[in-house]
Amino acid sequence: MANPVIYCDFDGTITESDNIIAIMKKFAPPEWEAIKDQILSQQISIRQGVGRLFSLLPIDRREEITKYAIENAKIRAGFKEFVEFTREAGIPLYIVSGGIDFFVHPILSEYHPFTGIYCNESDFSDKKIRILWPNECDSLCNNDCGCCKPSIIRKLNHQNSFKIVIGDSVTDLEAAKHADFVLARDLLQEKCQEWGINHHGFKTFFDCIEEIKKRIEVGELTC
Ligand code: MG
Ligand code: ZN
16 A cells, blocks of 8 residues: 555646647747657657757747647646546645646646646747756756656655656656556557556546546555
């Protein structure tokens, strides 16, 4: 028996699709596609790639980009209920996101408070958008993640807790390897199968509530 703690991804998990891709499609000049391909083929790191993508966007479009990102984001079904469930059960819920503060915080604001929110930050003081990286890789990760999820989990140091990671993509894989249990969709689900990681698939956050409740009922988790 252990107390659960949850680390939940944002883009493609809490929101139905990736907000950075949506912003680039709408506002970036065509060369963004080549940078995206370099990230996906791992020719450049996520930190380098995301930094380059945002450096294509002039800061005078700040309001327009922010407004678009917030209005365009569709929240996955059951998220509100999931947040309420964790709060009532007293389960710590951390959001760990490779997204950027200017859209992550406003989109999450109506679901506050969370135990913690970790994401990248932005600087609009120059001509182009500059991304800041307050959660860079520690000495145990050489992946140049940008927002390093395993480093955050190590720093939070919930050693005796039952760690649950919720996510959708390869950017969650390193965190998933540190988890006791993973709720996965899309590419992360395939990767969990490939790596033999203890996981269950999900489509909505109602599925996540069910899976966690089951483990509480059988006494695997205590809250
Ligand atoms: Mg994601
Ligand atoms: Zn890292």
